[in-house]
Amino acid sequence: MSGSEETKPTTTGLLPASHWKSLNVEEDDHSDASSFASSNASSTTSLRDSILEYRKILGRTYHHELGDAENWTPNDDKHTESMELVHYLTLVAMKNKLFHAPLNTDKLKKVLDVGTGTGHWAIDFGDQYPNVEVTGTDITPIQPAWTPPNVSWEIDDANQDWTWPENTFDFIHVRYLMGCIRNWKKFYQDAFRCLKPGGWLEHHESSxxxxSDTEGVGPDHTVAEDSPVGQTVKIFQSSGERIGRTFRVFEDELQQKLMKEVGFVDIGFKNYDVPIGSWPEDPEQKQLGILGGEALLGDLEGYMLYVLTKVEGWSEDEARTFTAHVRAQLRKPGFNPYFKRRAVWGRKPE
Structure with missing residues (x-):
């Protein structure tokens, strides 16, 4: 999607692509994230062949178009590895729990995982609860062919009307869909309708x-907006405005606000700080940071290229130059970067 085809965003403080071409990259190292870790010590269809016709953009593959479904991250092996690391990172952050909601697991029958990605959460849940029917949905079929017998996959765009009958699921799990959903209130309304009375929705999202506690500004230690990393915040805000799919789910507290608006009760939440790199002294946080560094820096371009080129209209060279600046700042000794994530859960009244 070309940026020129969309309404220009109103984001302030966004520096032009030419700004980064004029600066030297402090560290022009495109090696994988393992060196960083050590050095920084809903139309539904069955899976079918036509869905495997992926698009190629700048040498990366993205999911096949399903209606007007669109995703800003690749679905190739390189990015799949990053997604798998994000799953393990999330497990470490949650102390190996798969959910926070106070589920009565003895009464669970049907569970839905929306935006299942690589399917690891659905598989783990199905393994842990073999008597529960688990369905994972996504717009791209990158899930493994082998699954537990109680786990299945469906191609589905959560932006479309959900096709499941009312009162179908006991638990709906959602994770990391910022920049993907056009109307979050409708999304929650669909989830509410498809849950059984007394069922739970749990939604995890990242900032x-x-x-940065060392170089952040203001009381919340946000990274300076004129820095490369700070500019990514502006860029994703701008892109969200262009495509009508916000990246500010965490910042605008949409999970809590909209879940309450559509009727969920007993809403709870938990916030996490997620470091990038092995800089934390605490062993658990260090492990989390190593996983975070490998997940992000192992495919930083995968997270950046589509937004910069197809949405913001930058050239490939401009996008790769800026990404190199971002990588250098994230790897800068003493920078100690982190992002935040929030899990929110709520119950459909009985």
Whole structure:
């Protein structure tokens, strides 16, 4: 999607692509994230062949168009590895729990995982609860062919009307869909309708903002907006405005606000700080940071290129130059970056 085809965003403080071409990259190292870790010590269809016709953009593959479904991250092997690391990172942050909601697991029958990605959460849940029917949905079929017998996959765009009958699921799990959903209130309304009375929705989301206790500004330690990492916040805000799919789910507290608006009760939440790199002294946080560094820096261009080129209209060279600046700042000794994530859960009244 070309940026020129969309309404120009109103984001302030966004520096032009030419700004980064004029600056030297402090560290022009495109090696994988393992060196960083050590050095920084809903139309539904069955899976079918036509869906495997992926698009190629700048040498990366993106999901096949399903209606007007669109995703800003690739679905190739390189990015799949990053997604798998994000799953393990989330498990470490949650102390190996798969959910926070106070589920009565003895009474669970049907569970839905929306935006299942690589399917690891659905598989883990199905393994842990073999008597529960688990369905994972996504717009791209990158899930493994082998699954537990109680786990299945469906191609589905959560922006479309959900096709499941009312009162179908006991638990709906959602994770990391910022920049993907056009109308979050409708999304929650669909989830509410498809849950059984007494059923739970749990939604995990990450901040698009970055923080640093050593170089952050203001009381919340946000990274300076004129820095490369700070500019990513502006860029994703701008892109969200262009495509009508916000990246500010965390910042605008949409999970809590909209879940309450559509009727969920007993809403709870938990916030996490997620470091990038092995800089934390606490062993658990260090492990989290190593996973975060490998997940992000192992495919930083995968997270950046589509937004910069197809949405913001930058050239490939401009996008790769800016990404190199971002990588250098994230790897800068003493920078100590982290982002935040929030899990929110709520119950459909009985």
């Amino acid at each position: 698009s903002s970055w923080y």
